[in-house]
Amino acid sequence: MPTLVQFGAGNIGRGFIAPTFAAAGWRIVFVDVSPVLVEGLRARGGYRVRLVDNSGERVTEVRGVAIIDGRDQTAVAAAVAACDLAATAVGLNVLPRLGAPLAAGIRTRTAPLDILVCENGAQAHEQLRAAILAADGALDGRFGCVRTSIGRMIPPPGPGEDPLDIRVEPYAKLPVERAAFRAAIPQVPGLVAKDDFDLVLAQKLYLHNLTHACLAYGGHLRGYATIPDCMADDGLVARVRAVTVAVAAAFGRRHGGSAEADSLAIADDLLGRYRNRALADPVARVARDPWRKLAADDRLVGAARL
Structure with missing residues (x-):
């Protein structure tokens, strides 16, 4: 079973990227620092995604997930070293902090690592690449920072909702930049490789x-x-x-x-x-x-x- 390391278990990570890969048979390992998310996902090993539209609601479960506290950089690096793909959805302010643990994991890999950069910023992929190379400049060419376009709309949680549950619209298309991959592009429904x-x-x-x-x-x-x-x-x-x-x-x-x-x-x-x-x-x-x-x-x- 291939493994995705998902940095950020917030709206995009938990509500879009993880369910997309889990539905295709991937194991999900989250990395986050929120005590509510770390403790909750660690205890339950999964959560519910509520697909909502004008016809009603359909609930799917993302099961068998693991989560690492992002402050445990040794564990994060080990997960990066062993995974098949990584993704980020942490916000531009946090993105530079991922450079060191990503570099530590990439350094011990024999295969290149592709990282889906799911951030709201036109230069986020360059920002992440610079952070990794600042930690270890010898890694140039051993990883790919792949631009994505996030279109799924995710409303904020309502009062009293389970903090692990997440409501999303059914739309689930994830365009990715074909030329940025260093390894084979994953064959995952909804993942659409684009040239331009x-x-x-x-x-x-x-x-x-x-x-x-x-x-x-x-x-x-x-x-x-x-x-x-x-x-x-x-x-x-x-x-x-x-x-x-x-x-x-x-x-x-x-x-x-x-x-x-x-x-x-x-x-x-x-x-x-x-x-x-x-x-x-x-x-x-x-x-x-x-x-x-x-x-x-x-x-x-x-x-x-x-």
């Missing part, structure tokens, strides 16, 4: 993040509380759909091939997923931090400059 990964990341920013923001700002002006409320306004949805048509055309001019058609398909899928009332994504959450979102290369102004 700059396009993949642009689609995430200028389709997913942009349409989410447009709905939130338009919905705020109309007094709506959630993104599904916004989707009930046909006029607002039509204006957002028109934005996606313009963005898709820009991608077609810049990237050629099927970029325009693929982008329109992604946009239509998103506009369907935004109707998921089980997510109840608040307009206030999606609209927050407008100064960052108005940066020249971010979702709003950046899309206008395509």
